[in-house]
Amino acid sequence: xxxxxxxxxxxxxxxxxxxxxxxxxxxxxxxxxxxxxxxxxxxxxxxxxxxxxxxxxxxxxxxxxxxxxxxxxxxxxxxxxxxxxxxxxxxxxxxxxxxxxxxxxxxxxxxxxxxxxxxxxxxxxxxxxxxxxxxxxxxxxxxxxxxxxxxxxxxxxxxxxxxxxxxxxxxxxxxxxxxxxxxxxxxxxxxxxxxxxxxxxxxxxxxxxxxxxxxxxxxxxxxxxxxxxxxxxxxxxxxxxxxxxxxxxxxxxxxxxxxxxxxxxxxxxxxxxxxxxxxxxxxxxxxxxxxxxxxxxxxxxxxxxxxxxxxxxxxxxxxxxxxxxxxxxxxxxxxxxxxxxx
Ligand code: NAD
Ligand code: ZN
Ligand code: ZN
Numbered sequence: 001x002x003x004x005x006x007x008x009x010x011x012x013x014x015x016x017x018x019x020x021x022x023x024x025x026x027x028x029x030x031x032x033x034x035x036x037x038x039x040x041x042x043x044x045x046x047x048x049x050x051x052x053x054x055x056x057x058x059x060x061x062x063x064x065x066x067x068x069x070x071x072x073x074x075x076x077x078x079x080x081x082x083x084x085x086x087x088x089x090x091x092x093x094x095x096x097x098x099x100x101x102x103x104x105x106x107x108x109x110x111x112x113x114x115x116x117x118x119x120x121x122x123x124x125x126x127x128x129x130x131x132x133x134x135x136x137x138x139x140x141x142x143x144x145x146x147x148x149x150x151x152x153x154x155x156x157x158x159x160x161x162x163x164x165x166x167x168x169x170x171x172x173x174x175x176x177x178x179x180x181x182x183x184x185x186x187x188x189x190x191x192x193x194x195x196x197x198x199x200x201x202x203x204x205x206x207x208x209x210x211x212x213x214x215x216x217x218x219x220x221x222x223x224x225x226x227x228x229x230x231x232x233x234x235x236x237x238x239x240x241x242x243x244x245x246x247x248x249x250x251x252x253x254x255x256x257x258x259x260x261x262x263x264x265x266x267x268x269x270x271x272x273x274x275x276x277x278x279x280x281x282x283x284x285x286x287x288x289x290x291x292x293x294x295x296x297x298x299x300x301x302x303x304x305x306x307x308x309x310x311x312x313x314x315x316x317x318x319x320x321x322x323x324x325x326x327x328x329x330x331x332x333x334x335x336x337x338x339x340x341x342x
Contacts, residue, residue, distance in 0.1 A: 002342065003124035004322050007055040008047030011323060016057070019120070019128035021070035026129045028064025031081065032147030033122035035325050035338040036061060036180060041269050042117070051108060052118035059123030059340070060086050060116030061151040063143045066135075073132050081143060082135040083150050083302060084127070086114045087292040091131065099295040102158075122147075123322055125342050136298050141305055148180060148312045148337040151292065153301040156185035158293030159265045160192065161300075163240045166263045166286070169194040172233050174257050176221065177244030177268060178206040180337040183213050184310055185242055188301075190214030191309040195239070198232060200225055200253070205335060209313060223249075226256035237282070238262060246270035255281045265290055314339045 001018040004011055021027045039058055047054055062084040066076055076082075089096040089104025090112060096104050107113070112130070115121040120128065129135060138146055167173055173189055175182055178201040189197050190213065199210030200221045207218035217232065219225055229238050237259030243250050246268030254264045255274060261284035266274065276287055293301075304310045313336025317325045325338040 001125035002319055003057040003120070004059065004319065005055045006043060006058050011043070011058060011326065013320065013322075016124070018126045021068040021073070021128070023071045024073060024131055025070040026066060026073060026076060026132055026135065027068035028062070028082065028084070028127045028129060029067045030062060030064045030122050030124060030127050030342045031143035032063045033059040033340045033342065034061030034148040034150070034152060034180070035322070035329055035340065036151055037329060038269060039116070040326065040330055052113050056116070056118065057120040057124050058116050059121035060114055061147050062086075062115065062122030062127055063138060063147045063150070064122070064127055067126070069132075076132050076135065081138045083138055083146055083298065084115065084122070084129060085134040085136065085295050085298050086116070086150060088112050088114055088119075088130060088134060091133070102292040102294060123319065123340055123342070133295070136302060139302065139306055141302065144316055144339050144341060145312045145314055146302070146305065147339050148184070148314065149301050149305055150298065152180040152312065152337055153184050153305070153310065154293035154298050155267060155290065156181050157188050157301040157304070158297045159242055159267050159288075159290040160185060160188045161297065162288060162290055163242065163263050163265050164192060166261075167193055167195050167240045171195040171239035172198060172229070174198045174200065174225075174229060174238040174241040174254070175210070175215070175244070176200045176241065176250045176253065178210040179244065180334070181267060182244040183209050183313060183336055185244065186210055186213040186215050187310040188304065191304055196232070198229060198238070203332060209335060221250070221253070223253070225253045229257040233259070240265065242267060244268045247272040258282050258285055260284050262286075263288060312337055316341055318342075
């Protein structure tokens with residue numbers, strides 16, 4: 001089969017043997033695989049700093065059709081279309097049993113790594129999935145628009161759900177970075193909260209997208225944002241800031257835009273630092289670093305899509321053009337999410 005591999009230098013397309021399902025495993029024919037900015041972060045790191053061996057097949061956002069089930073797999077039949085839960089855990093600890101495999105403290109030491117981020121991923125004709133519990137039926141969703149729900153959607157939903165208790169209906173939430181994740185986060189916020197949504201980006205088309213996704217205001221991301229947020233909120237500041245970029249500049253904007261007792265959710269994996277000390281962040285502030293989401297979060301996010309409350313804006317590419325799509329993502333040219341349909 002064809003696979004987009006990464007060897008520590010650059011991604012390349014290669015013929016590799018198609019996987020077969022061992023006991024308890026499932027093989028999917030990939031029908032949609034999203035490209036995430038985290039892939040670029042991985043490829044910008046020295047290979048020796050990665051917590052897994054290379055080469056691997058990239059792609060950690062996936063939907064596919066079941067084509068092979070291993071011995072002992074029950075309740076799944078060939079031909080079913082499913083979304084893949086990516087942050088695989090040990091399956092047995094307290095976090096995993098609660099569905100929060102994204103918080104499993106044992107997976108890495110046990111050699112259990114997410115597809116595309118350690119295990120072979122979805123930018124290929126077929127994907128091997130370790131266990132059927134990682135699969136959620138698509139229930140009629142379009143596979144191309146559904147693939148990003150497994151990360152851009154799931155991570156955004158998890159971050160929003162975690163921050164919602166601190167976001168009153170007449171409150172304000174600042175969303176920084178209206179890319180693959182941010183444009184879904186705005187829609188999730190619109191669906192779940194009456195709060196004022198203020199979007200921030202550096203590109204005019206992303207600001208337009210934010211407004212179409214339900215944001216109340218869209219601001220160019222310079223150092224006047226905190227002042228503008230204060231004006232919009234009668235001097236109070238935002239109750240919640242979701243930072244999908246996380247450079248020094250955006251984290252400073254987050255801290256300066258927040259009200260006392262507010263929450264900063266650092267979702268982006270930019271290389272910025274947020275100094276946390278009295279007088280550096282508002283009094284009583286909470287800083288959260290959400291990672292991906294829980295298994296039930298994925299069920300919820302697919303439900304929001306099925307209810308028509310969130311629609312991922314997608315650019316579709318064949319596998320042969322995945323490199324071009326990564327280049328566009330790097331240059332900030334992708335509107336919404338780039339999805340490969342092998
Ligand atoms: P993306 O490239 O699709 O979107 C990033 C957006 O941020 C773009 O619209 C860009 O114009 C905007 N932007 C860049 N610099 C900015 C600035 N200084 N101010 C305002 N806007 C700015 O990226 P994505 O795939 O949506 O990922 C967003 C971030 O989230 C990345 O850092 C990614 O690695 C990270 N991520 C984290 C998790 C997690 O579990 N925590 C999961 C997925 C992705
Ligand atoms: Zn990702
Ligand atoms: Zn576990």
